[in-house]
Amino acid sequence: MAFTTRTRVLDAEDMSRVIRRMAHEILERSKGSDNLALVGIRTRGVFLAERLARMIEEIEGAPVSVGALDVSLYRDDVATRGASKVGVTEIDFNTNDKKVVIVDDVLYTGRTIRAAMDAIMDFGRPEVIQLAVLVDRGHREVPIRADYVGKNLPTSGNEKVKVSLDEVDGVDMVEIGEER
Amino acid sequence: MSANGNGARHLLSIADIDSDRIISLLDSARSFAEVSTRPIKKVPALRGRTIANLFLEPSTRTRISFELAAKRLSADVISFSGSTSSISKGESLKDTAKTLVAMGVDAVVIRHSSAGAPRMLTGWVDCSVVNAGDGMHEHPTQALLDLFTMRERLGHLEGLRVAIVGDIDHSRVARSNIHALNKVGAEVLLVAPRSLLPERIEEMGVELTGSLDEALDWCDVLYLLRIQLERVEESRFPSLREYTLQYGLTKPRWSNLKRKPLVMHPGPMNRGVEIESSVADEVESVITGQVTAGVAVRMAVLYELLGGRKQLLDL
Numbered sequence: 174m175a176f177t178t179r180t181r182v183l184d185a186e187d188m189s190r191v192i193r194r195m196a197h198e199i200l201e202r203s204k205g206s207d208n209l210a211l212v213g214i215r216t217r218g219v220f221l222a223e224r225l226a227r228m229i230e231e232i233e234g235a236p237v238s239v240g241a242l243d244v245s246l247y248r249d250d251v252a253t254r255g256a257s258k259v260g261v262t263e264i265d266f267n268t269n270d271k272k273v274v275i276v277d278d279v280l281y282t283g284r285t286i287r288a289a290m291d292a293i294m295d296f297g298r299p300e301v302i303q304l305a306v307l308v309d310r311g312h313r314e315v316p317i318r319a320d321y322v323g324k325n326l327p328t329s330g331n332e333k334v335k336v337s338l339d340e341v342d343g344v345d346m347v348e349i350g351e352e353r
Numbered sequence: 354m355s356a357n358g359n360g361a362r363h364l365l366s367i368a369d370i371d372s373d374r375i376i377s378l379l380d381s382a383r384s385f386a387e388v389s390t391r392p393i394k395k396v397p398a399l400r401g402r403t404i405a406n407l408f409l410e411p412s413t414r415t416r417i418s419f420e421l422a423a424k425r426l427s428a429d430v431i432s433f434s435g436s437t438s439s440i441s442k443g444e445s446l447k448d449t450a451k452t453l454v455a456m457g458v459d460a461v462v463i464r465h466s467s468a469g470a471p472r473m474l475t476g477w478v479d480c481s482v483v484n485a486g487d488g489m490h491e492h493p494t495q496a497l498l499d500l501f502t503m504r505e506r507l508g509h510l511e512g513l514r515v516a517i518v519g520d521i522d523h524s525r526v527a528r529s530n531i532h533a534l535n536k537v538g539a540e541v542l543l544v545a546p547r548s549l550l551p552e553r554i555e556e557m558g559v560e561l562t563g564s565l566d567e568a569l570d571w572c573d574v575l576y577l578l579r580i581q582l583e584r585v586e587e588s589r590f591p592s593l594r595e596y597t598l599q600y601g602l603t604k605p606r607w608s609n610l611k612r613k614p615l616v617m618h619p620g621p622m623n624r625g626v627e628i629e630s631s632v633a634d635e636v637e638s639v640i641t642g643q644v645t646a647g648v649a650v651r652m653a654v655l656y657e658l659l660g661g662r663k664q665l666l667d668l
Binding site: 243245246247258259260261262263291292295296297 | 377380381383384385387388391392393395396397398426653656
């Protein structure tokens with residue numbers, strides 16, 4: 174299946190502004206970076222989490238823990254997707270009593286986030302779990318909502334949102350289009 | 354990994370699978386290794402699946418390792434051995450297998466004293482079959498965990514020089530390792546008296562030597578096999594003492610080495626036979642590391658065979 178772009182929704186500059194705003198919002202809501210930890214969902218969520226962490230460190234002057242999560246083993250659709258390649262989960266800090274922010278690129282059905290929450294609970298008992306996404310495209314299938322949203326992007330079911338990040342794709346942008 | 358008519362997948366031998374499959378299993382084993390370091394060492398990936406461990410030959414570490422792997426993936430496990438089951442009443446393997454399948458088992462992990470038993474099993478049952486060691490044929494998950502250990506410790510497999518020492522003839526571990534190492538581009542040197550080498554072993558693409566010292570100068574990995582006291586008739590070599598002198602990793606031999614290879618052993622070690630006890634103590638961390646790797650590799654295998662086959666209940 175090939176992706177055909179219809180609209181570019183965010184370019185590199187937009188994206189950097191959005192991430193900066195999200196970093197500020199996270200700090201505002203968490204009242205500083207104490208006890209804050211970001212956990213990115215593989216693959217692109219991890220890079221977004223790292224960017225947010227750098228931004229927060231720049232603003233607050235204190236480092237923030239960043240983890241990477243692969244939710245394959247917690248998914249509810251293993252049967253239809255098949256056993257995909259499982260990435261390494263790296264959460265090498267204690268999550269107990271932390272304010273954990275899950276970071277992902279696109280929020281869609283919410284099932285990935287459901288799986289991510291189950292995974293995070295297996296690492297300890299955070300004080301609070303929040304969710305930050307670059308794009309919220311709607312169409313939830315479970316009762317989940319994001320605490321920090323980069324861009325709300327109402328879409329139809331047959332549209333596709335494509336997030337490209339410099340770290341993996343060589344360019345920063347968000348596009349909307351069709352897959353056929 | 355082969356499939357039969359109904360789509361059930363199996364892991365029967367290393368000879369069957371290609372290097373891509375081996376590398377992909379080793380890659381995912383790395384992710385599963387992380388699960389075993391968590392405070393809660395369990396993921397829900399195989400929830401609702403049932404795995405039967407059918408061990409018809411004595412085994413401690415392989416049986417426990419498979420059991421732990423299945424449990425860490427949230428599968429239900431039933432384990433039984435030859436002496437405590439109807440097998441001791443004379444029930445045939447075929448009938449036992451049919452019974453298991455009738456109970457809704459998704460996979461059978463089998464250890465059997467006859468080469469080829471796991472493959473025969475695939476003809477009788479419609480679930481996945483994993484070979485946990487069959488006679489003198491193969492022990493595929495052992496080879497996978499050995500390769501995993503080599504790769505994690507030394508960083509690569511291609512071009513790696515591996516010397517395998519000991520009773521090659523009786524060893525399914527050696528056979529699986531030779532296949533696996535050949536496939537990933539490592540070089541294999543077998544070190545053993547001619548009486549412990551199978552006929553025409555050279556055709557497997559290995560080099561032979563009778564000198565352990567020569568092997569030690571050459572190898573990156575020294576893989577010591579257990580002298581299987583229960584399988585070897587005394588006539589294969591003059592005495593255990595003689596064997597130790599020529600093929601054992603003795604203290605003087607080990608101390609004299611300038612460049613020390615990674616020493617591995619499938620366990621259980623015969624201290625004082627293939628390895629001197631004090632040397633065993635020195636290299637023990639690698640060997641216990643192999644045991645830890647075993648769980649991760651078996652998780653990867655079970656997940657690959659069972660993940661995504663049967664429809665799960667909607668959450």
